[in-house]
Amino acid sequence: MNATLIQPLHAFARGDLSLLAGLVVLAGLSAWLFLEAARAGWRLKAERGQSRATLEKLRAQTAEVRLRCRQAGEAQAGWNGIRKFSVAKKTVECEDVCAFYLKPHDGRPIPAFKPGQYLTFHLELPGRDKTLIRCYSLSDSPRDYYRVTIKKEKAPADRPDLPPGAASSYFCDAVKEGDILNVKAPGGHFFLDMAQSRAVVLIGGGVGVTPMLSMANAIAASGSKREAWFFLGVRNRRDHIHKAELEKLAAENENIRLHVCYSKPGEGDVKGRDFQHEGRVTVELFKELLPSSNFSYYLCGPGAFMKSITEGLEEWGVPEGDVHFEAFGPATVKKKAVAPSAEETVHLARINVTFGRLGKTVRWEPSAGNLLDFARDNGVKIDSGCCAGGCGTCLVAIKSGEVTYLQKPDAEPEAGACLTCICRPKSHLVLDA
């Protein structure tokens, strides 16, 4: 029999109660110590498990923060060259106008853009060996997709024999949901500064409404109460791009005041419901409606529309710096370049520009502004896209001489070439055009 049991029995037998009591206390103490030690062991084990779990959790959190930082970096930085986007949704907005909702094919985040900027598409059209480059303004505020709204360009009214616009027809007639497109990162210098709170007047003519819609949507999405007067000029309801979206925007945001002008209302078009004013968008209308001329103006539309509005604003005394515009085609409103010094002017007036392929040499005309317009004025065809140094379409090789840039190109042009839309000669120049 076990000694621990025998001893107390003997002791009990001897009547040695004090020893018995001592032994009982000792046994109790041992049991308590044993239980405490076991409990401490369990606690330690649990704590070890817990700290392992905490460590795992911390590791997961760090990885997530790193991923978020990388994604934020990517989203901030844009991308170089071409990225593939798939058409997630295509909608018909009105006659000959479709909207395309684009999602990155790689599934990674897309950079936010400044409302008013555009995307540049590199299109490989069936039957064409040359890539067609075209710019389209982003028509929504920054979200997890990009949206462009494209109007199919018809043949000029006086030349119905000519084919319609190549890229816009391709988009509207052939591009379908699921198709993949080659896209350059958002760019352009025509945008609304969201850090400012100054009241704005947004003026869109026809499809020129696209950058304005992006600006108005961005104001609404920011939750700011920035005052925005939105003027849209179209012929009638058949041309009324993003009608429902514009009306909803104005109904939900009292700071956005929508004024739609129909120049030729259709039979079923109702004033007060579909449009507010009959006629074109004019500065006279601004004078009637705006409390003063003290606004920042943003406009985009057909050549004649832009010309009449910019001239009208100038006459009204609006400072040049308050008027911002974008042209979708060849510029009809010349952007005023920084004036050269008197010494430079004398030097510039002596410069010759040679278009090597044509074998044509012309004296540089400083009033031309940039080489692209100068070439056009002299019957030399150079393809162009954004006319703002962003898309690279007007890139021409320089055979000899140097150029001066009138504004910073979005991306450095390749060595030995120049972006003709934003530069002028610095010395005698021979171009490969």
Ligand SMILES: Cc1cc2nc3c(=O)[nH]c(=O)nc-3n(C[C@H](O)[C@H](O)[C@H](O)COP(=O)(O)OP(=O)(O)OC[C@H]3O[C@@H](n4cnc5c(N)ncnc54)[C@H](O)[C@@H]3O)c2cc1C
């Ligand atoms: C910054 C920027 C943003 C833009 N944003 C938008 C936008 O949001 N939405 C939009 O719809 N557009 C936008 N554009 C315009 C767009 O980039 C294209 O210019 C437009 O879609 C026409 O291109 P296309 O290839 O369809 O037409 P093109 O093929 O270039 O043809 C243009 C015109 O020339 C005619 N033509 C065809 N062949 C000849 C010929 N041999 N001789 C003479 N004429 C001929 C065509 O019939 C057509 O009328 C934007 C442009 C820029 C620069």
